[in-house]
Amino acid sequence: MSQGRKRIVIVGAGIVGIATAALLVEQGHAVTVIDRTGVAAETSKGNAAALAFSDIMPLASPKILFKAPKWLLDPLGPLSIRPSYLPSLTPWLWQFWKASLPGRYEASIATQTSLMRLAEAEMMALVDRAGIAGMVRHDGSLELYESDAEFNAARNGWQRREKAGIAFEHVRGSRMDELQPGLSPRFVAGTFVPGWKTVSEPQSFALALWQHAERHGAMFDKAEVRSLERYEEGPSVRLADGTRREADRVVICAGAWSKRLIDPHTRLRIPLDTERGYNTTLPPGAFDLKRQLIFGNHGFVITPLETGLRVGGAVELGGLDLPPNYARSKSMLDKAATFLPGLKTSDGVEWMGFRPSMPDSLPVIGALPEDPSVLLAFGNGHLGLTQSAAMGRLIADLVAGTKPSIDIAACRPDRF
Numbered sequence: 001m002s003q004g005r006k007r008i009v010i011v012g013a014g015i016v017g018i019a020t021a022a023l024l025v026e027q028g029h030a031v032t033v034i035d036r037t038g039v040a041a042e043t044s045k046g047n048a049a050a051l052a053f054s055d056i057m058p059l060a061s062p063k064i065l066f067k068a069p070k071w072l073l074d075p076l077g078p079l080s081i082r083p084s085y086l087p088s089l090t091p092w093l094w095q096f097w098k099a100s101l102p103g104r105y106e107a108s109i110a111t112q113t114s115l116m117r118l119a120e121a122e123m124m125a126l127v128d129r130a131g132i133a134g135m136v137r138h139d140g141s142l143e144l145y146e147s148d149a150e151f152n153a154a155r156n157g158w159q160r161r162e163k164a165g166i167a168f169e170h171v172r173g174s175r176m177d178e179l180q181p182g183l184s185p186r187f188v189a190g191t192f193v194p195g196w197k198t199v200s201e202p203q204s205f206a207l208a209l210w211q212h213a214e215r216h217g218a219m220f221d222k223a224e225v226r227s228l229e230r231y232e233e234g235p236s237v238r239l240a241d242g243t244r245r246e247a248d249r250v251v252i253c254a255g256a257w258s259k260r261l262i263d264p265h266t267r268l269r270i271p272l273d274t275e276r277g278y279n280t281t282l283p284p285g286a287f288d289l290k291r292q293l294i295f296g297n298h299g300f301v302i303t304p305l306e307t308g309l310r311v312g313g314a315v316e317l318g319g320l321d322l323p324p325n326y327a328r329s330k331s332m333l334d335k336a337a338t339f340l341p342g343l344k345t346s347d348g349v350e351w352m353g354f355r356p357s358m359p360d361s362l363p364v365i366g367a368l369p370e371d372p373s374v375l376l377a378f379g380n381g382h383l384g385l386t387q388s389a390a391m392g393r394l395i396a397d398l399v400a401g402t403k404p405s406i407d408i409a410a411c412r413p414d415r416f
Protein backbone atom coordinates (compact mmCIF):
# COMPACT_ATOMS: atom_id res chain seq x y z
CA MET A 1 0.00 0.00 0.00
CA SER A 2 1.53 3.33 -1.08
CA GLN A 3 2.38 5.96 1.51
CA GLY A 4 -0.64 8.07 2.36
CA ARG A 5 -3.07 5.43 1.11
CA LYS A 6 -5.18 4.34 4.08
CA ARG A 7 -7.50 1.42 4.72
CA ILE A 8 -10.80 2.99 5.67
CA VAL A 9 -13.92 1.25 6.94
CA ILE A 10 -17.11 3.28 6.69
CA VAL A 11 -20.05 2.08 8.78
CA GLY A 12 -23.31 2.95 6.98
CA ALA A 13 -24.15 3.04 3.28
CA GLY A 14 -26.66 5.87 3.43
CA ILE A 15 -26.04 8.93 1.28
CA VAL A 16 -23.48 10.31 3.75
CA GLY A 17 -21.48 7.06 3.79
CA ILE A 18 -21.71 6.80 -0.01
CA ALA A 19 -20.54 10.37 -0.69
CA THR A 20 -17.77 9.97 1.89
CA ALA A 21 -16.67 6.72 0.23
CA ALA A 22 -16.66 8.43 -3.18
CA LEU A 23 -14.48 11.31 -2.02
CA LEU A 24 -12.07 9.01 -0.16
CA VAL A 25 -11.60 6.51 -3.03
CA GLU A 26 -11.05 9.40 -5.42
CA GLN A 27 -8.10 10.32 -3.20
CA GLY A 28 -6.68 6.82 -3.55
CA HIS A 29 -7.71 5.29 -0.22
CA ALA A 30 -8.83 1.66 0.11
CA VAL A 31 -12.43 1.98 1.26
CA THR A 32 -14.89 -0.66 2.47
CA VAL A 33 -18.44 0.37 3.33
CA ILE A 34 -20.36 -1.90 5.70
CA ASP A 35 -24.14 -1.77 6.01
CA ARG A 36 -26.60 -4.24 7.52
CA THR A 37 -29.35 -3.50 4.96
CA GLY A 38 -27.81 -2.52 1.64
CA VAL A 39 -26.75 0.57 -0.27
CA ALA A 40 -29.11 3.52 0.30
CA ALA A 41 -31.71 1.14 1.66
CA GLU A 42 -32.91 3.10 4.71
CA THR A 43 -33.41 6.84 5.33
CA SER A 44 -31.55 7.83 2.19
CA LYS A 45 -33.93 5.75 0.07
CA GLY A 46 -37.20 7.59 0.51
CA ASN A 47 -36.51 11.24 1.25
CA ALA A 48 -37.95 14.26 -0.54
CA ALA A 49 -35.08 14.49 -3.08
CA ALA A 50 -34.17 18.14 -2.45
CA LEU A 51 -30.68 19.53 -2.83
CA ALA A 52 -31.75 22.37 -0.59
CA PHE A 53 -28.56 24.42 -0.68
CA SER A 54 -30.44 27.62 0.18
CA ASP A 55 -31.91 26.09 3.36
CA ILE A 56 -29.55 27.88 5.76
CA MET A 57 -32.10 28.62 8.48
CA PRO A 58 -31.75 26.12 11.34
CA LEU A 59 -34.84 24.32 12.58
CA ALA A 60 -33.87 25.18 16.14
CA SER A 61 -34.96 28.83 16.10
CA PRO A 62 -36.92 31.41 18.11
CA LYS A 63 -39.70 31.04 15.50
CA ILE A 64 -40.13 27.32 16.12
CA LEU A 65 -40.41 27.86 19.88
CA PHE A 66 -43.37 30.07 19.08
CA LYS A 67 -44.95 27.68 16.54
CA ALA A 68 -44.34 24.33 18.24
CA PRO A 69 -47.03 24.55 20.96
CA LYS A 70 -49.74 25.11 18.31
CA TRP A 71 -48.41 22.35 16.08
CA LEU A 72 -48.29 19.89 18.99
CA LEU A 73 -52.04 20.36 19.54
CA ASP A 74 -52.76 18.52 16.27
CA PRO A 75 -51.76 14.84 16.69
CA LEU A 76 -51.35 14.49 12.90
CA GLY A 77 -49.87 17.95 12.37
CA PRO A 78 -46.36 18.99 11.31
CA LEU A 79 -44.81 18.11 14.70
CA SER A 80 -45.72 15.43 17.17
CA ILE A 81 -44.15 13.61 20.10
CA ARG A 82 -45.00 9.99 20.89
CA PRO A 83 -45.94 10.26 24.60
CA SER A 84 -44.12 7.06 25.62
CA TYR A 85 -40.91 8.48 24.15
CA LEU A 86 -41.06 11.82 25.96
CA PRO A 87 -38.88 10.82 28.96
CA SER A 88 -36.04 9.64 26.67
CA LEU A 89 -36.36 12.80 24.61
CA THR A 90 -36.04 15.32 27.43
CA PRO A 91 -32.24 15.92 27.13
CA TRP A 92 -32.61 16.45 23.36
CA LEU A 93 -35.51 18.90 23.88
CA TRP A 94 -33.49 20.82 26.46
CA GLN A 95 -30.58 21.20 24.02
CA PHE A 96 -33.02 22.11 21.23
CA TRP A 97 -34.48 24.88 23.38
CA LYS A 98 -31.00 26.22 24.20
CA ALA A 99 -29.97 26.14 20.52
CA SER A 100 -33.13 28.08 19.60
CA LEU A 101 -32.17 31.11 21.70
CA PRO A 102 -31.09 34.14 19.63
CA GLY A 103 -27.27 34.01 20.20
CA ARG A 104 -26.87 30.30 19.36
CA TYR A 105 -29.33 30.62 16.48
CA GLU A 106 -27.23 33.34 14.81
CA ALA A 107 -24.10 31.20 15.15
CA SER A 108 -25.92 28.21 13.63
CA ILE A 109 -27.00 30.28 10.61
CA ALA A 110 -23.37 31.27 10.02
CA THR A 111 -22.18 27.63 10.15
CA GLN A 112 -25.07 26.38 7.99
CA THR A 113 -24.32 29.07 5.41
CA SER A 114 -20.70 28.01 4.99
CA LEU A 115 -21.64 24.32 5.11
CA MET A 116 -24.24 24.84 2.37
CA ARG A 117 -21.78 26.73 0.15
CA LEU A 118 -19.36 23.84 0.47
CA ALA A 119 -22.21 21.34 -0.02
CA GLU A 120 -23.26 22.90 -3.31
CA ALA A 121 -19.74 23.16 -4.70
CA GLU A 122 -18.84 19.62 -3.67
CA MET A 123 -22.10 17.96 -4.73
CA MET A 124 -22.27 19.58 -8.15
CA ALA A 125 -18.60 18.73 -8.80
CA LEU A 126 -19.10 15.13 -7.63
CA VAL A 127 -22.19 14.76 -9.79
CA ASP A 128 -20.14 15.91 -12.81
CA ARG A 129 -17.26 13.55 -12.06
CA ALA A 130 -19.75 10.70 -11.61
CA GLY A 131 -21.36 11.56 -14.98
CA ILE A 132 -24.83 11.86 -13.47
CA ALA A 133 -25.59 15.55 -14.01
CA GLY A 134 -28.75 14.43 -15.83
CA MET A 135 -30.14 13.13 -12.52
CA VAL A 136 -30.33 16.66 -11.07
CA ARG A 137 -33.34 18.85 -11.85
CA HIS A 138 -32.75 22.60 -11.87
CA ASP A 139 -36.33 23.82 -11.77
CA GLY A 140 -36.30 25.45 -8.34
CA SER A 141 -38.92 25.29 -5.59
CA LEU A 142 -42.08 27.20 -4.78
CA GLU A 143 -43.00 27.84 -1.15
CA LEU A 144 -46.66 28.70 -0.67
CA TYR A 145 -48.54 30.85 1.85
CA GLU A 146 -52.25 30.83 2.68
CA SER A 147 -52.43 34.37 4.09
CA ASP A 148 -50.57 37.65 4.06
CA ALA A 149 -49.87 37.12 7.75
CA GLU A 150 -48.09 33.84 6.96
CA PHE A 151 -46.16 35.46 4.09
CA ASN A 152 -45.12 38.42 6.28
CA ALA A 153 -43.97 36.06 9.04
CA ALA A 154 -41.67 34.35 6.52
CA ARG A 155 -40.10 37.60 5.27
CA ASN A 156 -37.44 37.84 7.96
CA GLY A 157 -36.05 34.43 6.95
CA TRP A 158 -35.95 35.52 3.31
CA GLN A 159 -34.09 38.69 4.23
CA ARG A 160 -31.49 36.56 6.00
CA ARG A 161 -31.14 34.42 2.87
CA GLU A 162 -30.81 37.54 0.73
CA LYS A 163 -27.86 38.65 2.89
CA ALA A 164 -26.29 35.25 2.24
CA GLY A 165 -26.58 35.87 -1.51
CA ILE A 166 -29.46 33.45 -2.12
CA ALA A 167 -31.70 34.42 -5.04
CA PHE A 168 -35.50 34.23 -4.72
CA GLU A 169 -38.61 35.89 -6.06
CA HIS A 170 -41.80 36.58 -4.12
CA VAL A 171 -44.73 35.83 -6.42
CA ARG A 172 -48.50 36.30 -6.62
CA GLY A 173 -51.33 35.97 -9.12
CA SER A 174 -50.49 35.02 -12.68
CA ARG A 175 -46.77 34.55 -11.95
CA MET A 176 -47.66 32.02 -9.26
CA ASP A 177 -50.06 30.25 -11.67
CA GLU A 178 -47.35 30.16 -14.30
CA LEU A 179 -44.91 28.50 -11.87
CA GLN A 180 -47.52 25.94 -10.83
CA PRO A 181 -50.86 25.77 -12.66
CA GLY A 182 -53.78 24.18 -10.80
CA LEU A 183 -53.08 25.42 -7.26
CA SER A 184 -55.96 25.89 -4.84
CA PRO A 185 -57.03 29.56 -4.56
CA ARG A 186 -56.35 29.31 -0.82
CA PHE A 187 -52.72 30.20 -1.62
CA VAL A 188 -52.34 33.97 -1.85
CA ALA A 189 -48.56 34.26 -2.30
CA GLY A 190 -45.43 32.24 -2.84
CA THR A 191 -41.64 32.41 -2.96
CA PHE A 192 -39.82 30.91 -5.92
CA VAL A 193 -36.20 29.82 -5.31
CA PRO A 194 -34.63 29.22 -8.74
CA GLY A 195 -31.39 27.72 -7.38
CA TRP A 196 -33.16 24.93 -5.46
CA LYS A 197 -32.52 21.56 -7.05
CA THR A 198 -33.99 18.09 -6.72
CA VAL A 199 -32.66 14.70 -7.75
CA SER A 200 -34.60 12.48 -10.11
CA GLU A 201 -35.17 9.85 -7.40
CA PRO A 202 -33.14 9.66 -4.15
CA GLN A 203 -32.34 5.96 -4.15
CA SER A 204 -31.33 5.76 -7.83
CA PHE A 205 -29.26 8.92 -7.34
CA ALA A 206 -27.48 7.40 -4.32
CA LEU A 207 -26.92 4.13 -6.19
CA ALA A 208 -25.43 6.04 -9.14
CA LEU A 209 -23.02 7.83 -6.78
CA TRP A 210 -22.16 4.46 -5.26
CA GLN A 211 -21.39 3.04 -8.73
CA HIS A 212 -18.97 5.93 -9.20
CA ALA A 213 -17.30 5.04 -5.88
CA GLU A 214 -17.18 1.37 -6.92
CA ARG A 215 -15.53 2.25 -10.23
CA HIS A 216 -12.76 3.86 -8.16
CA GLY A 217 -12.39 0.71 -6.05
CA ALA A 218 -14.84 1.08 -3.12
CA MET A 219 -16.03 -2.26 -1.73
CA PHE A 220 -19.34 -3.10 -0.06
CA ASP A 221 -19.83 -5.58 2.76
CA LYS A 222 -23.38 -6.43 3.87
CA ALA A 223 -23.10 -6.99 7.61
CA GLU A 224 -24.18 -5.61 10.93
CA VAL A 225 -21.48 -3.87 12.94
CA ARG A 226 -21.80 -4.83 16.61
CA SER A 227 -19.02 -2.77 18.13
CA LEU A 228 -15.93 -0.66 17.65
CA GLU A 229 -12.68 -2.20 18.79
CA ARG A 230 -8.96 -1.62 18.57
CA TYR A 231 -6.31 -4.01 17.41
CA GLU A 232 -2.56 -3.48 17.86
CA GLU A 233 -2.23 -1.02 15.00
CA GLY A 234 -5.50 0.78 14.69
CA PRO A 235 -9.28 0.75 14.90
CA SER A 236 -11.49 -2.13 13.85
CA VAL A 237 -15.14 -3.12 13.85
CA ARG A 238 -16.62 -6.38 15.14
CA LEU A 239 -19.40 -7.78 12.94
CA ALA A 240 -22.45 -9.77 14.03
CA ASP A 241 -20.89 -13.01 12.71
CA GLY A 242 -17.98 -12.50 15.12
CA THR A 243 -15.38 -11.55 12.49
CA ARG A 244 -13.40 -8.33 12.62
CA ARG A 245 -12.49 -5.75 9.98
CA GLU A 246 -9.27 -3.86 10.66
CA ALA A 247 -8.45 -0.42 9.29
CA ASP A 248 -6.36 2.73 9.62
CA ARG A 249 -9.52 4.80 10.02
CA VAL A 250 -13.13 3.94 10.84
CA VAL A 251 -15.78 6.47 9.82
CA ILE A 252 -19.17 6.27 11.51
CA CYS A 253 -21.88 7.27 9.00
CA ALA A 254 -24.65 5.18 10.58
CA GLY A 255 -27.24 7.96 10.48
CA ALA A 256 -29.72 7.92 13.36
CA TRP A 257 -28.16 4.69 14.70
CA SER A 258 -24.67 6.16 15.11
CA LYS A 259 -25.13 6.89 18.80
CA ARG A 260 -25.78 3.23 19.56
CA LEU A 261 -22.40 2.35 18.08
CA ILE A 262 -20.30 5.04 19.70
CA ASP A 263 -21.90 5.43 23.15
CA PRO A 264 -20.06 2.44 24.68
CA HIS A 265 -16.71 3.86 23.52
CA THR A 266 -16.82 7.49 24.59
CA ARG A 267 -17.39 9.71 27.55
CA LEU A 268 -19.24 12.09 25.23
CA ARG A 269 -23.00 11.96 25.40
CA ILE A 270 -23.80 13.18 21.90
CA PRO A 271 -27.49 14.13 21.90
CA LEU A 272 -28.32 12.49 18.57
CA ASP A 273 -31.97 11.51 18.19
CA THR A 274 -34.30 10.97 15.28
CA GLU A 275 -37.00 13.07 13.67
CA ARG A 276 -39.15 10.47 12.00
CA GLY A 277 -40.65 11.60 8.69
CA TYR A 278 -43.45 10.15 6.57
CA ASN A 279 -44.50 10.26 2.96
CA THR A 280 -46.55 8.67 0.19
CA THR A 281 -45.21 8.17 -3.32
CA LEU A 282 -47.96 8.35 -5.94
CA PRO A 283 -47.58 6.78 -9.38
CA PRO A 284 -46.58 8.89 -12.43
CA GLY A 285 -49.45 11.00 -13.75
CA ALA A 286 -50.90 11.85 -10.33
CA PHE A 287 -50.51 15.57 -11.09
CA ASP A 288 -48.56 17.73 -13.52
CA LEU A 289 -46.13 19.11 -10.96
CA LYS A 290 -43.63 21.63 -12.33
CA ARG A 291 -41.23 21.77 -9.37
CA GLN A 292 -41.05 20.99 -5.66
CA LEU A 293 -43.84 22.71 -3.71
CA ILE A 294 -43.25 23.58 -0.05
CA PHE A 295 -46.05 24.06 2.46
CA GLY A 296 -43.98 25.42 5.36
CA ASN A 297 -46.87 25.97 7.73
CA HIS A 298 -48.00 22.38 7.24
CA GLY A 299 -44.51 20.87 7.44
CA PHE A 300 -44.53 18.98 4.16
CA VAL A 301 -43.53 19.15 0.51
CA ILE A 302 -44.56 17.62 -2.80
CA THR A 303 -41.76 16.56 -5.12
CA PRO A 304 -41.86 15.45 -8.75
CA LEU A 305 -39.75 12.30 -9.17
CA GLU A 306 -39.04 10.21 -12.25
CA THR A 307 -40.99 7.43 -10.49
CA GLY A 308 -44.02 9.55 -9.58
CA LEU A 309 -44.85 12.20 -7.07
CA ARG A 310 -43.81 12.20 -3.41
CA VAL A 311 -45.99 13.87 -0.76
CA GLY A 312 -44.62 14.12 2.74
CA GLY A 313 -42.45 15.47 5.51
CA ALA A 314 -43.58 16.16 9.11
CA VAL A 315 -41.62 15.48 12.24
CA GLU A 316 -42.48 12.78 14.74
CA LEU A 317 -40.25 12.54 17.79
CA GLY A 318 -40.56 8.88 18.67
CA GLY A 319 -37.12 7.26 18.66
CA LEU A 320 -35.90 4.32 16.64
CA ASP A 321 -38.04 1.47 17.98
CA LEU A 322 -41.73 2.46 18.05
CA PRO A 323 -43.82 1.25 15.08
CA PRO A 324 -44.75 3.77 12.36
CA ASN A 325 -48.06 5.61 12.44
CA TYR A 326 -49.03 5.85 8.77
CA ALA A 327 -52.06 7.96 9.65
CA ARG A 328 -49.48 10.75 9.35
CA SER A 329 -48.81 9.94 5.67
CA LYS A 330 -52.54 9.82 5.00
CA SER A 331 -53.14 13.13 6.72
CA MET A 332 -50.54 14.88 4.50
CA LEU A 333 -51.97 13.22 1.40
CA ASP A 334 -55.48 14.46 2.30
CA LYS A 335 -54.14 17.98 2.72
CA ALA A 336 -52.25 17.72 -0.57
CA ALA A 337 -55.52 16.82 -2.33
CA THR A 338 -57.09 20.05 -1.11
CA PHE A 339 -53.99 22.09 -2.01
CA LEU A 340 -53.84 20.63 -5.53
CA PRO A 341 -57.43 19.97 -6.64
CA GLY A 342 -57.24 17.21 -9.22
CA LEU A 343 -54.41 15.33 -7.51
CA LYS A 344 -54.95 11.59 -7.98
CA THR A 345 -54.29 10.09 -4.55
CA SER A 346 -54.74 6.39 -5.30
CA ASP A 347 -52.12 3.61 -5.40
CA GLY A 348 -49.57 5.42 -3.28
CA VAL A 349 -46.76 3.70 -1.39
CA GLU A 350 -46.28 4.83 2.20
CA TRP A 351 -42.89 5.15 3.85
CA MET A 352 -41.30 6.30 7.08
CA GLY A 353 -37.65 7.29 7.56
CA PHE A 354 -35.41 8.21 10.48
CA ARG A 355 -33.74 11.61 10.09
CA PRO A 356 -30.53 11.63 12.14
CA SER A 357 -31.09 14.83 14.09
CA MET A 358 -28.97 16.93 16.40
CA PRO A 359 -30.82 19.40 18.62
CA ASP A 360 -28.85 22.38 17.26
CA SER A 361 -29.57 21.43 13.61
CA LEU A 362 -25.83 21.03 12.87
CA PRO A 363 -24.15 17.72 12.01
CA VAL A 364 -21.37 16.02 13.92
CA ILE A 365 -18.00 16.05 12.12
CA GLY A 366 -14.80 15.15 13.89
CA ALA A 367 -12.80 12.52 15.70
CA LEU A 368 -13.78 10.55 18.76
CA PRO A 369 -11.74 12.09 21.62
CA GLU A 370 -10.81 8.64 22.95
CA ASP A 371 -9.50 7.48 19.54
CA PRO A 372 -8.67 10.02 16.80
CA SER A 373 -8.63 7.23 14.20
CA VAL A 374 -12.45 6.93 14.59
CA LEU A 375 -14.16 9.74 12.69
CA LEU A 376 -17.80 10.74 13.08
CA ALA A 377 -20.00 12.01 10.22
CA PHE A 378 -23.71 12.02 10.98
CA GLY A 379 -26.59 14.12 12.24
CA ASN A 380 -27.62 16.04 9.12
CA GLY A 381 -31.30 15.89 10.07
CA HIS A 382 -33.50 17.23 7.26
CA LEU A 383 -30.51 17.91 5.02
CA GLY A 384 -28.46 14.73 4.70
CA LEU A 385 -28.83 14.39 0.94
CA THR A 386 -28.02 18.08 0.47
CA GLN A 387 -24.94 18.05 2.71
CA SER A 388 -23.60 14.58 1.93
CA ALA A 389 -20.77 15.62 -0.41
CA ALA A 390 -19.67 18.34 2.04
CA MET A 391 -19.56 15.70 4.79
CA GLY A 392 -17.40 13.55 2.50
CA ARG A 393 -15.04 16.44 1.73
CA LEU A 394 -14.62 17.34 5.42
CA ILE A 395 -13.92 13.72 6.36
CA ALA A 396 -11.39 13.51 3.50
CA ASP A 397 -9.73 16.64 4.94
CA LEU A 398 -9.55 15.03 8.38
CA VAL A 399 -8.12 11.80 6.95
CA ALA A 400 -5.50 13.81 5.03
CA GLY A 401 -4.70 15.82 8.15
CA THR A 402 -5.18 19.10 6.26
CA LYS A 403 -7.06 22.20 7.38
CA PRO A 404 -10.81 21.54 6.93
CA SER A 405 -12.35 23.23 3.86
CA ILE A 406 -14.54 25.31 6.22
CA ASP A 407 -14.47 26.09 9.93
CA ILE A 408 -16.15 23.10 11.59
CA ALA A 409 -15.67 24.10 15.21
CA ALA A 410 -19.46 24.37 15.65
CA CYS A 411 -19.82 20.73 14.48
CA ARG A 412 -17.30 19.26 16.92
CA PRO A 413 -18.48 16.04 18.58
CA ASP A 414 -17.74 17.50 22.05
CA ARG A 415 -19.67 20.76 21.63
CA PHE A 416 -22.44 19.87 24.09
Ligand SMILES: Cc1cc2nc3c(=O)[nH]c(=O)nc-3n(C[C@H](O)[C@H](O)[C@H](O)COP(=O)(O)OP(=O)(O)OC[C@H]3O[C@@H](n4cnc5c(N)ncnc54)[C@H](O)[C@@H]3O)c2cc1C
Pocket: 011, 012, 013, 014, 015, 016, 017, 034, 035, 036, 037, 038, 040, 041, 042, 043, 044, 045, 046, 047, 048, 049, 050, 051, 052, 223, 224, 225, 226, 253, 254, 255, 256, 257, 258, 261, 275, 276, 277, 278, 279, 312, 313, 352, 353, 354, 355, 356, 378, 379, 380, 381, 382, 383, 384, 385, 386, 387
Ligand atom coordinates in the same frame (compact mmCIF):
# COMPACT_ATOMS: atom_id res chain seq x y z
C1 LIG B 1 -39.45 12.28 5.05
C2 LIG B 1 -38.02 12.73 4.86
C3 LIG B 1 -37.73 13.65 3.87
C4 LIG B 1 -36.42 14.10 3.70
N1 LIG B 1 -36.14 14.95 2.67
C5 LIG B 1 -34.86 15.37 2.47
C6 LIG B 1 -34.53 16.20 1.37
O1 LIG B 1 -35.39 16.53 0.56
N2 LIG B 1 -33.26 16.63 1.24
C7 LIG B 1 -32.27 16.28 2.13
O2 LIG B 1 -31.14 16.73 1.99
N3 LIG B 1 -32.54 15.43 3.16
C8 LIG B 1 -33.80 14.98 3.34
N4 LIG B 1 -34.11 14.15 4.38
C9 LIG B 1 -33.04 13.78 5.31
C10 LIG B 1 -32.13 12.72 4.71
O3 LIG B 1 -32.89 11.68 4.15
C11 LIG B 1 -31.20 12.17 5.79
O4 LIG B 1 -30.55 13.24 6.46
C12 LIG B 1 -30.17 11.26 5.18
O5 LIG B 1 -30.78 10.25 4.43
C13 LIG B 1 -29.30 10.64 6.25
O6 LIG B 1 -28.32 9.90 5.59
P1 LIG B 1 -27.28 9.06 6.40
O7 LIG B 1 -26.37 8.44 5.42
O8 LIG B 1 -26.70 9.90 7.48
O9 LIG B 1 -28.17 7.96 7.16
P2 LIG B 1 -28.99 6.70 6.60
O10 LIG B 1 -29.47 6.93 5.24
O11 LIG B 1 -30.00 6.38 7.64
O12 LIG B 1 -27.90 5.60 6.53
C14 LIG B 1 -27.34 5.02 7.69
C15 LIG B 1 -27.05 3.58 7.36
O13 LIG B 1 -26.34 3.00 8.46
C16 LIG B 1 -26.72 1.65 8.54
N5 LIG B 1 -26.40 1.17 9.89
C17 LIG B 1 -26.79 1.70 11.05
N6 LIG B 1 -26.29 0.99 12.09
C18 LIG B 1 -25.57 -0.01 11.54
C19 LIG B 1 -24.81 -1.09 12.09
N7 LIG B 1 -24.69 -1.24 13.40
N8 LIG B 1 -24.21 -1.94 11.24
C20 LIG B 1 -24.31 -1.78 9.88
N9 LIG B 1 -25.01 -0.79 9.32
C21 LIG B 1 -25.63 0.09 10.13
C22 LIG B 1 -28.20 1.66 8.24
O14 LIG B 1 -28.59 0.40 7.75
C23 LIG B 1 -28.30 2.75 7.17
O15 LIG B 1 -28.30 2.21 5.87
C24 LIG B 1 -35.40 13.64 4.57
C25 LIG B 1 -35.69 12.70 5.54
C26 LIG B 1 -36.98 12.22 5.68
C27 LIG B 1 -37.27 11.18 6.72
